[in-house]
Amino acid sequence: MTDLASELGATLSNPRRVGLTALAAVVGVALASAHWLGLVVGGALVALPQRSLGRGLLAGFCFGGVVLSVFLVDLAAAGAAGGFLRFGLLRDVAIAMSLGLPTFGALARGLR
Amino acid sequence: MALSDAREFLSQFAPLSGSTWDAKGRQLDREVSSPYGPATVRYDDRGVPHVSADDERAAYYAVGYVQASDRLFQMDLLRRVMRGELSAVFGDLAVDSDRFHRQMDFVRAAEVTWEAASDGPAAPASEAFADGVNAYRETAERPVEFELLDYEADPWTPVDSILAQKQISWGLTGRFVTLRRTAVADSFDRETANRLYPLPDASNHDAPILRRDDREPNPPGGATGSTTSADAATAGSGDAVDPELVSWLEAFEPPEGIGSNSWVVGGEYTASGNPVVANDPHLDLRVPPIWYEQHVVVDGERDVRGVTFPGVPFVVIGRNDTGAWGFTNTGYDVVDFYTYETRMDGREYRYGDEFREFETRTEVVPVADGDDVDVEVTKSVHGAVLSRGSDGKALSGTTGRVGVQWTGLSAARTVESIYDIGKSAGIDDVLDALRKFDEPTQNFVYADRDGRTLYYTTGQVPVRTTDGEVVTGTRVFDGSAREGEWEGFEPYSDVDWAAANVVPFEEQPHSIDPGYLATANQRIVDDPAYYLSEGYGPPFRGARIYERLDERAASDEPMTAAFLRDVQRDAVDRRLDHLGPVFEDARGEVSGDARRAVDAVLAWDGEMAVDRREPLVYAFWTRKLSEHVFERRFEDAGLDVGTPNDWVLGRLPADSDWFVPADDGDGESDADGDGDDPDRGVVAANALQDALDAIEEEGYATYGDYSTTALTHPFDRGFLNYPEYPTAGGETTVNNFRPESMRGSSWRQVVPVGDDAEPARAVLPGGNDGDPLSNHYADQLDDWAAGRYREFGLDIPDGVDVRFTGGDGE
Numbered sequence: 001m002t003d004l005a006s007e008l009g010a011t012l013s014n015p016r017r018v019g020l021t022a023l024a025a026v027v028g029v030a031l032a033s034a035h036w037l038g039l040v041v042g043g044a045l046v047a048l049p050q051r052s053l054g055r056g057l058l059a060g061f062c063f064g065g066v067v068l069s070v071f072l073v074d075l076a077a078a079g080a081a082g083g084f085l086r087f088g089l090l091r092d093v094a095i096a097m098s099l100g101l102p103t104f105g106a107l108a109r110g111l112r
Numbered sequence: 113m114a115l116s117d118a119r120e121f122l123s124q125f126a127p128l129s130g131s132t133w134d135a136k137g138r139q140l141d142r143e144v145s146s147p148y149g150p151a152t153v154r155y156d157d158r159g160v161p162h163v164s165a166d167d168e169r170a171a172y173y174a175v176g177y178v179q180a181s182d183r184l185f186q187m188d189l190l191r192r193v194m195r196g197e198l199s200a201v202f203g204d205l206a207v208d209s210d211r212f213h214r215q216m217d218f219v220r221a222a223e224v225t226w227e228a229a230s231d232g233p234a235a236p237a238s239e240a241f242a243d244g245v246n247a248y249r250e251t252a253e254r255p256v257e258f259e260l261l262d263y264e265a266d267p268w269t270p271v272d273s274i275l276a277q278k279q280i281s282w283g284l285t286g287r288f289v290t291l292r293r294t295a296v297a298d299s300f301d302r303e304t305a306n307r308l309y310p311l312p313d314a315s316n317h318d319a320p321i322l323r324r325d326d327r328e329p330n331p332p333g334g335a336t337g338s339t340t341s342a343d344a345a346t347a348g349s350g351d352a353v354d355p356e357l358v359s360w361l362e363a364f365e366p367p368e369g370i371g372s373n374s375w376v377v378g379g380e381y382t383a384s385g386n387p388v389v390a391n392d393p394h395l396d397l398r399v400p401p402i403w404y405e406q407h408v409v410v411d412g413e414r415d416v417r418g419v420t421f422p423g424v425p426f427v428v429i430g431r432n433d434t435g436a437w438g439f440t441n442t443g444y445d446v447v448d449f450y451t452y453e454t455r456m457d458g459r460e461y462r463y464g465d466e467f468r469e470f471e472t473r474t475e476v477v478p479v480a481d482g483d484d485v486d487v488e489v490t491k492s493v494h495g496a497v498l499s500r501g502s503d504g505k506a507l508s509g510t511t512g513r514v515g516v517q518w519t520g521l522s523a524a525r526t527v528e529s530i531y532d533i534g535k536s537a538g539i540d541d542v543l544d545a546l547r548k549f550d551e552p553t554q555n556f557v558y559a560d561r562d563g564r565t566l567y568y569t570t571g572q573v574p575v576r577t578t579d580g581e582v583v584t585g586t587r588v589f590d591g592s593a594r595e596g597e598w599e600g601f602e603p604y605s606d607v608d609w610a611a612a613n614v615v616p617f618e619e620q621p622h623s624i625d626p627g628y629l630a631t632a633n634q635r636i637v638d639d640p641a642y643y644l645s646e647g648y649g650p651p652f653r654g655a656r657i658y659e660r661l662d663e664r665a666a667s668d669e670p671m672t673a674a675f676l677r678d679v680q681r682d683a684v685d686r687r688l689d690h691l692g693p694v695f696e697d698a699r700g701e702v703s704g705d706a707r708r709a710v711d712a713v714l715a716w717d718g719e720m721a722v723d724r725r726e727p728l729v730y731a732f733w734t735r736k737l738s739e740h741v742f743e744r745r746f747e748d749a750g751l752d753v754g755t756p757n758d759w760v761l762g763r764l765p766a767d768s769d770w771f772v773p774a775d776d777g778d779g780e781s782d783a784d785g786d787g788d789d790p791d792r793g794v795v796a797a798n799a800l801q802d803a804l805d806a807i808e809e810e811g812y813a814t815y816g817d818y819s820t821t822a823l824t825h826p827f828d829r830g831f832l833n834y835p836e837y838p839t840a841g842g843e844t845t846v847n848n849f850r851p852e853s854m855r856g857s858s859w860r861q862v863v864p865v866g867d868d869a870e871p872a873r874a875v876l877p878g879g880n881d882g883d884p885l886s887n888h889y890a891d892q893l894d895d896w897a898a899g900r901y902r903e904f905g906l907d908i909p910d911g912v913d914v915r916f917t918g919g920d921g922e
Contacts, residue, residue: 029128036126071127075885078136083885090125090132090831098127 020049025063028102032067039067039097043105053110060106064099071098124260132260137253138883140181144247146916148173148240153914159880159888160417162407162908165916169240171410172425174916176244180268183404183422183882184249185257187276188265189826190423194218194275196487199479201261210477211487212364216496218282220604221521222274228523228606230270234426234531238270241425256884260827268423276423277527281520281552283395284441285571288365289646290449291514292753294353294588299749307764308742308756311586312645314638317759319655321555321567321629322621322637353588357514359752361498370394370855371633371649372440373680373846375657376557378565378627383670386867387559390676391429391438394848395858399825399834400882400889403429403859405874407906414535415906419859419876426530429859431872433906434537435560436863440631442569444553445584445646448576448598450494450515450591462592463493470497494591495521495603515591519572521603524550529570539564539624546570547617550609555631561866567629568622569636573615573644574598584643615642628665630657632846650759652686652844659686673870677862681899682846685727688718690762691734697766698796706800720842722816731815731842732803734758735852740799741770758844766792773798815840819851821897823878834878834890837897847899860896861904873901 028042046063047056071094075081084091124132140153151165151174161178165171180187192198196214198206229235245268258265289309297305310316372393379385395402403419406427418430429438452461460467471491476484490497495517525548532545538560546556546568553571576583578595589596600612621637621644623629633649660679664671692714699710709729716726741764742755764770771790812818816838825832841847841856849856861874877896881888895902 032126033128036122036129038129039126067127071133074128074136075133078139078885079887080133080136080885082887083883083889084133086835086890087831087884094125094127094130094133097122097125101126 017049017051021046021059024049025066028063029067029070036097036101039064039101040105042067043102044108045105046102047106047109050109053107056106056109057103060103060109061099063106064102067102068095068098131254132256133885134253134259138181138255138885140178140252140914142914144177144914144916145918146170146173146247147243147919149916149919151916152912153178153916154909154911155913156909158405158892158902159886160405160407162409164409164411164908166411168410168413169236170916170919171408172237173240173244173247174914175406175408175425176241176246176268177248177916178244178914179241179404179406179422180245180248181252182880183400184245184265185255186400186882187245187268187272187423188258190276190279190421191272194222194279196475196477199477199482199485201263201480203480204482204485207477207479207485208360208363211485212361212498214475214477214487214489215498216282216516216521217489217491217604218275218278219271221523222271222278224605225274225278225523225527226271229274229525229528232525232528234528235270237531238273238425238527241273242268242270255882257827273423273425274527276421278520280421281524281526282518283366284370284552284554285444285446285520286365286518287445287447287646288358288361288449290445290447290586290588291353291358291361293586293646295355295358295751295753298353299355299746299751308760309647310760311584312635312640312648314635316635317651317655319651319658320635320637321631321654322623323658324638353514355751355753357498362754367853367855370441371653371848373630373632373653373657373848374438374440374555374557375628375630375661375676375679376559376565376567376626377661377671377676378559378625379563381628381665381671382864382867383672384864384867384869385563386561386865387563387565388671388673388676388862388864388867389431389436389438389557389559390680390862391440391557392680392848392857392860393429393439394856397821397823397849397854397856397858397877399823399832399878401858401876401878401880403876405876405880407908408534409908410535416534417904417906418861424527424530426527427534428530429861431861431863431865431904431906432534432536435539435542435558436861436865436872437533437542437556437558438861439554439556439570441633441649442553442555442571442636443633443645443648444569444571444573445586445644446519446551446553446571446573448494448517448574448585448596449588450492450517450596451588452492452515452590453592461492464592464594468493491603492591494598514588517598517601517603519574519601520551522550522601523606524572526551538562539566542566543568555633555636557629557631559865563866565625565627565629566623567626567631569620572609572612573620573642574601575613575615575642577613582643584646586646615644628661628671630654630661632657650687650757650844652690652759653846653848656682656684656686656846673862673864673867673873677860677873677901679846680857680860680862681840683720683840683842685718685720685730685842685845687734687758687762687844688713688716688730691737691758693766694737694762694792694796695733697793698800699793701793701797702800706797706804709804710800720815720819720840720845720847722819722838722840723814725814727815727842728807728812728818729800729803731818731851732807733800736799736802736806737761737796740774740795740802744774745770766790768792771795819849821877821893822851823854823893832884834893837894839897840899857896860901862901863904872904874904875901 024045031038043060046059050056148170151170154162163174196210293305293309374391377388404422407417409415416432418427420428499513529549536542549570558566576596632654634651634654635648720727771792773794820836823834841849843850863872864870876892879888879891
């Protein structure tokens with residue numbers, strides 16, 4: 001936990017990096033709203049500005065959290081949050097995809 | 113999972129972009145343009161649309177729009193079934209269904225019905241409804257099922273609405289009992305066939321719908337064509353029936369025992385002095401439900417709320433501001449079967465003194481992910497000619513082929529009738545409307561604000577003649593000899609019903625202003641003036657309802673709506689009394705746990721309650737008993753057809769040959785060693801042991817473990833299926849639920865008419881919205897399972913959800 005907090009703190013200490021990451025997240029959410037590959041690409045985009053692969057993976061995972069939040073808010077706005085919660089296994093898979101695909105995409109940081 | 117499958121899965125279910133999650137895209141717009149003028153839609157807290165308009169077409173445009181938004185896939189599915197177009201979407205598993213439905217040519221029957229109705233009073237609203245469906249279809253996001261199968265719905269037409277009505281009509285009256293009885297007579301003998309599939313008989317039980325002592329039961333006398341003797345049942349010149357054909361056809365007929373309850377109670381028996389109507393039709397329990405609830409108000413013309421079949425514009429069962437009504441199935445015989453003498457390699461058939469060519473065409477059935485299949489659609493003067501294949505081989509008796517005549521193959525005015533009932537202002541209007549209710553044959557109960565009550569059987573029932581003599585429809589007719597003619601009836605055409613030889617409306621069993629009267633698919637009347645039915649449903653439910661109503665009527669307590677809801681939830685199985693002697697015979701044949709199980713069942717009160725073990729044992733035991741008595745023997749005879757019901761089983765003599773035990777190798781049951789001595793106790797004990805083994809294998813402890821709402825969507829995917837709740841009731845109880853086949857009370861309503869103090873109540877087994885993301889996808893299911901109701905009034909909720917604007921109403 002301490003490691004995670006320190007990684008996050010290091011990332012947030014650089015305003016330029018924060019700006020790039022935020023921009024990447026916005027673009028990533030837009031892409032993910034159009035196609036499922038956007039989840040992977042979004043994860044890669046937020047990972048690339050990070051200083052290390054580990055930080056990139058963390059950024060990808062956090063981006064997944066953002067995606068999940070936007071997804072749930074979107075469903076709630078359509079009155080469908082309750083319906084989603086009844087989806088059982090598919091609900092769990094959707095949550096796993098929200099977090100997993102961007103984290104997978106963040107592996108691209110290792111190629112930089 | 114192949115890579116392409118993974119891609120498809122992701123495109124359907126990935127967060128944000130997955131097509132399944134586009135609930136917002138499937139939401140209705142707040143404002144919708146309508147060519148028919150303004151209307152409003154307000155959804156209540158159960159997802160029921162309340163549609164209001166000054167103009168009828170404007171209202172039904174909105175009804176079409178909201179039905180499509182809630183149930184478009186279901187509407188399309190029903191239409192595809194009837195058109196024989198399932199394989200195009202579902203692949204080769206649906207080819208048999210497509211072959212049958214194309215051979216019946218329901219589409220042509222619907223077309224002639226629409227042609228006859230297209231200048232009638234219901235036509236403008238039907239057309240506006242279709243336009244409303246198409247407006248949604250063209251502008252909104254596809255419902256999730258279309259996304260999953262990746263296809264678009266074709267434009268909706270008024271003919272499709274007729275097809276939806278035909279589908280339920282066939283589902284209620286398209287029975288092959290004649291063929292079944294004939295196949296059994298061929299395999300065993302005529303006497304056996306008549307014993308196993310008995311014709312209506314007044315000595316059979318004493319709980320008909322119209323009881324002798326009731327006030328004004330009106331099965332009028334008069335002209336009679338009644339020839340219902342059992343001897344006539346399978347007599348005749350019809351050829352042998354191919355049992356495989358019967359087995360195949362049974363997949364397309366209503367399941368044995370499907371039925372419903374309804375009753376009407378006059379004001380003299382209620383606390384308020386106003387009548388009450390109760391109805392719960394027992395149909396397939398599906399996801400989404402087979403019924404769609406709607407409330408339609410056309411200013412000054414109609415204020416009607418109730419349920420309809422998705423795709424049908426008008427309320428079928430429900431209430432309006434002046435009355436309430438309900439339907440149950442009568443079990444009338446409106447289907448006949450014919451064989452022909454043929455020549456020219458089966459292309460021509462003799463009809464009286466002349467040979468005629470079969471009307472034949474070949475249709476191509478597209479099959480998703482498979483090769484197209486050709487289906488030969490053949491017709492005779494009587495109607496459809498069904499066959500398993502389409503190889504064009506010469507007819508030889510019914511081997512492989514049989515002609516079918518059904519009242520629904522002609523133009524029927526049913527949609528116009530329910531249109532009229534919805535805007536009726538009392539019993540006189542309703543009686544006028546019922547004259548046009550050509551199909552299906554139904555028990556209709558009704559009460560109005562003036563305190564009038566009514567029972568009438570609806571639907572055209574043909575009077576069959578051979579050489580001018582009236583005959584029953586209980587056997588396969590020799591079509592070439594012009595047996596079993598329906599005078600004045602022509603399939604796939606408009607029929608002048610007034611001139612046709614049918615049971616006159618005035619002579620249909622009925623009762624005007626009955627005190628109280630209950631229907632549960634049992635025998636309607638002891639001495640009908642006409643041949644009406646080839647066999648009614650068992651009397652268990654009808655007897656139980658009358659038992660409850662009689663008891664209350666004889667007491668000082670009035671029949672309140674709460675009491676009548678309690679009757680609707682009654683889960684006491686009167687079949688237990690009927691089969692009791694069979695169970696008792698088993699007692700001496702078992703010991704240990706099995707003996708204790710027998711004693712528990714025999715001491716039990718018959719209530720199919722979820723927290724008891726007795727009903728669990730009883731439900732499995734009765735099923736296994738039927739297998740041991742009938743199914744085993746049918747299999748031995750090479751018969752794969754529907755077996756007799758438990759009423760028939762319970763009436764078999766104890767020493768009947770049907771109680772010869774299966775050879776278990778111990779020789780104990782066989783006194784003379786020839787292997788065929790009946791021993792009812794051994795058969796019942798063997799069935800019990802099978803039942804206990806099956807229960808243990810499933811791990812069930814109480815009835816509620818088995819009797820659950822495991823209702824499935826046609827796709828049978830977890831996220832589309834309903835949650836499982838334990839629910840009371842069994843296959844022969846008033847509170848009707850069949851866990852094995854998932855059939856039961858598909859809608860429950862109890863409506864005190866004109867009584868504001870006692871609100872009308874109803875419930876659906878599921879939810880009104882077919883979108884799995886909707887809050888109304890399954891929001892009534894737990895209430896239904898627990899026997900709870902919610903209000904079913906004519907108040908309109910606050911706030912407008914959708915406003916239809918534009919148009920000049922012309």
